[in-house]
Amino acid sequence: MNRKSLFALSAVVVTAAAALVPVLWTGTDYLRNSSARAATPADQSELIKKGELLARAGDCVACHTVRGGKTFAGGLPMATPFGTLYTPNITPDDKYGIGKWTADDFYRAMHTGRSKDGSLLYPAFPFTSYTKVTRADSDAIYAYLRSVEPVSVPSRPHELKFPFNNRNLLIGWRTLFFREGEYKADPTKSVEWNRGAYLVEGLGHCAMCHTSINMMGGPVNSSAFAGGLIPLQNWYAPSLTSSEGGLGDWDIKEISSLLKTGVSERGAVFGPMADVVHNSLQYLSDEDIQAMATYLKTIPQKKEAPENMQMETSEAFGGELLQQGQKIYHDQCAKCHAENGLGMPPNFPPLANNQSIQMKSAVNPIRMVLNGGYPPSTQGNARPYGMPPFAQSLSNQEVAAVVTFIRMTWGNKGTPVSPQQVADLRSAPLD
CATH class of the missing domain: 1.10.760.10 (Cytochrome c-like domain)
Known part of the structure; x- marks a missing residue:
């Protein structure tokens, strides 16, 4: 429930980019619709509570709610060089929202980037990261969204220029930049490290801001987390790994404080990252923050991000x-x-x-x-x-x-x- 697309189609969504989420670790014990036992009211209440935490921490509201509008009713315009995208209504309204979606439909959107009718979703919705989210967490978010107030507001159609309004063009983009698959734990790493990796790489989709975008709107994976200008927002997402802004010489306490409160002894966050901390990161548990910090400190970096052109003075x-x-x-x-x-x-x-x-x-x-x-x-x-x-x-x-x-x-x-x-x-x- 956020953003990204072809060039700026993907880049716009990089804004919210970066929200890291307190997902309850489930390993491979996923909840499958076909095999899960019937839920009791208490079970369902806990599932909704968990889903609310995930949705709030994932900052879904940032993209799917217009300022002053109904929560999750969509309609937020996302201007790109290819036209304007509008975020959809994700309330449980039967006509205009996801009221007729099943948990399987929702998981397919998260995991494969396809809508209920099978159409390809623009990568402004960061399914390239969400594909790593477990079925259990997807089901929890779905349960929560089904519990909110339905809003009978139609989703505004995208206004994209030709030929970008042809979703079939996304087939090529997906071939180059999308690899489907839930997160697989690294058995050589600690439980804490794996939890941090799951949070950062999955629903958190941190790389969408902190990784440069190429001319085709895809991430420069050889420079993952090495920083880059956030297109159309005119803010620079700093490198998390390099000498210019990496976390290598930060201690866990400093990273944790910055993520949890927005300030630390080393600096403070402003701009898009301040929104991320305000709407998302402050709601993580201390254990989640520490796991995320542990993972971020160990991200390997092959080379620096492509340089942005600077106007040089004499x-x-x-x-x-x-x-x-x-x-x-x-x-x-x-x-x-x-x-x-x-x-x-x-x-x-x-x-x-x-x-x-x-x-x-x-x-x-x-x-x-x-x-x-x-x-x-x-x-x-x-x-x-x-x-x-x-x-x-x-x-x-x-x-x-x-x-x-x-x-x-x-x-x-x-x-x-x-x-x-x-x-x-x-x-x-x-x-």
Whole structure:
């Protein structure tokens, strides 16, 4: 219940991308419709409760609910270069929702990417990850969705350009990028590691944001989790494995705190990831978070993500920006982040030796200076400290200057930022 497709057809959904889910580990003991015993009311209540947790933690509501609309009634527009996709109604309405779907129909959609009528689903619905979800967890989500209020609202048809409105074209895409199959535990790894892998690779579909997309809309698997620009959102999902932003030198406590509360001693999450933590990750159990962190720290990386084109400044102009940025930082930033860049974590994250500041892509720090923002409000951090926007008070060159200063000071090894990069992002959508 999220997003992805051909090029941006898949990319749009990368936004929500990343929500990791507290799935109850079932190993290979799946609930099959054909063999499961008749459920008692207590059994059904527990199944619905489990499904609600999965659906909420998986952030299904983010794609299937329009702001101010009925929950799960769909209709959320997802603009792509190929036209606009609209998310479907997944309430148990018999006419417009999934009221006539069986648990088998629902599992087929999750596992094979085919709708009740057998038609191919666009990979804006991340079935390439959901195929790894167990039948038991699929049944639980189905049971929960069947229990919510039915909404009699028709699903709006997609408005895709020719020939992308021909679903048969997806056959080729699926041949290249889709491998059907539930998650298989690695017997050489611990139970905790396998649980983390199941959460990250399955319903969590984290790779959809943190893996670059090629020109055909498929993941660059050789650079899995190595980061990449989220198309049409203009945010950069950092590498989880490389030297620029990997988790190798983070300890479990730091990773867990970031995922659970949105803040840690090493930094805070903003943008799309803040939504993920707010809607999803904060609801995981501590054991789920630890398992996920354990797995993420061990992800092997063959090579770095393909580089995004950066607008380079000359050495002389970069030096001018650095000087100008020093004064702006002193006047506007040092009160919270300190003159030495060490900040006052976790409320005001450090900028010195901050990997997210030094990445090859300067998209995220530019957007933060322009638009400001807050980490998510979570149970563990109910009143987060935010950053004010400077888009109205600083020019493109001034924003470029202060970001350049932050990226190149206190031992940071970033590169200068072009005012043109700032101009391009100033008009970018905020979500």
